[in-house]
Amino acid sequence: MIEVYSWATPNGHKVHIMLEECGLPYRVTPVDIGAGDQFKPEFLAISPNNKIPAIVDPEGPEGAPISLFESGAILVYLAGKTGRFMPEGIAARYEVLQWLMFQMGGVGPMLGQAHHFRIYAPEKLEYAISRYTNEARRLYAVMDKRLARSKYIGGPAYSIADIAIFPWLRSWKNQGIEWADFPHLKGWFDEIGARPAVQRAVQVLAERRKPLDSDSAREVLFGAQQYQRH
Numbered sequence: 001m002i003e004v005y006s007w008a009t010p011n012g013h014k015v016h017i018m019l020e021e022c023g024l025p026y027r028v029t030p031v032d033i034g035a036g037d038q039f040k041p042e043f044l045a046i047s048p049n050n051k052i053p054a055i056v057d058p059e060g061p062e063g064a065p066i067s068l069f070e071s072g073a074i075l076v077y078l079a080g081k082t083g084r085f086m087p088e089g090i091a092a093r094y095e096v097l098q099w100l101m102f103q104m105g106g107v108g109p110m111l112g113q114a115h116h117f118r119i120y121a122p123e124k125l126e127y128a129i130s131r132y133t134n135e136a137r138r139l140y141a142v143m144d145k146r147l148a149r150s151k152y153i154g155g156p157a158y159s160i161a162d163i164a165i166f167p168w169l170r171s172w173k174n175q176g177i178e179w180a181d182f183p184h185l186k187g188w189f190d191e192i193g194a195r196p197a198v199q200r201a202v203q204v205l206a207e208r209r210k211p212l213d214s215d216s217a218r219e220v221l222f223g224a225q226q227y228q229r230h
Contacts, residue, residue, distance in 0.1 A: 002026040005043060006053040007033050008202075008209040010167035011071040011108065015053045016201035017163045018075055022082045026055075030208055057081070072104045075160040085159045096154035099161035102142075103168070110135045111168050114175045133176040140169075140182050147184040158192075166192045167202070 002019065004026050006012035019026045031037045031052045038050045047054035047069035055074055060066030068074050076097075079086035087093050114132040117125060143165070146153060154161030169189055172179065179186045192198055 001058070003056040003058075004028045004053060005031050005046065005055070006205065007031050008205040009033070009052065010170070011051070012053045012205070013167035013202050014071045014164050015055065015074050015078075016204040017167070017198050018078050018085070018160065020197035020201040021163070021195075022078060022084055024078070024082065028204060030205055032208070034210060072100055072164065075100065075164060079160050085163065087155065087157065087159070092155055096159045096161050099146075099154045100164055103161065103164040107139055107165055107168050110139060111171070111175055115171065118176065119174055136175040136177060137181070140177055140185060143188075144182040144185040147188050152188070162188075162192055166198065170202070 002024055004015060004019070006015060006028055007030060016028075031043055033052060037043060038047070038052065043054070044050060046056060046067040049069060051069065053071055053074065054067065054069040055077075056065065056067045057077075058065045066077075068077055076086070086096060110132060113128075114136045117128040117132055121128070143153065150156070152158050152162050153165055166189065169185075170193075179189075
């Protein structure tokens, strides 16, 4: 059984979705990022960047245990383990991987900054809000254009690229997005959201997550503790 160390965030839900889609047995250990669980030594032993998610697969390559952090790497690993949601053809595989990297390098970081400055920052900085809201809209437009000519983000078949991107778009309101501006992306979003495995996955740990509106939670996530050597 795969051990999953996670929380109910977009990056956590990527892995939850993949596991549900593949039907792999897994057990979740909650890592409450608002309480500072991500800085505990036992978690840092498998996720040295103190970020969720991370996994431990006791039946890894050649039967040996393996631990992994970084959600994109975990998706690639699980696709390889199961032979699902990644094309076999080399060209098609790289088409999927480039869109996975688009999520890892663009969608996640930029929408995360939009969330921070629009919702969580103690000081409302108009420049930062405008910059990241505009970047969110630009990224949505890139995806909308892609889906005007492709059934799925990574090509003709549902893949880890779709799994990686979908959870980040669930907070579209917080990103300053109007769906009417992105009709192709909205159709894709509704289709992915209707998949039974996706619906099950986004409920994983959902009841445990609390609003990050306390001073202590904000200090843990955005304060000096992030920059201490653990």
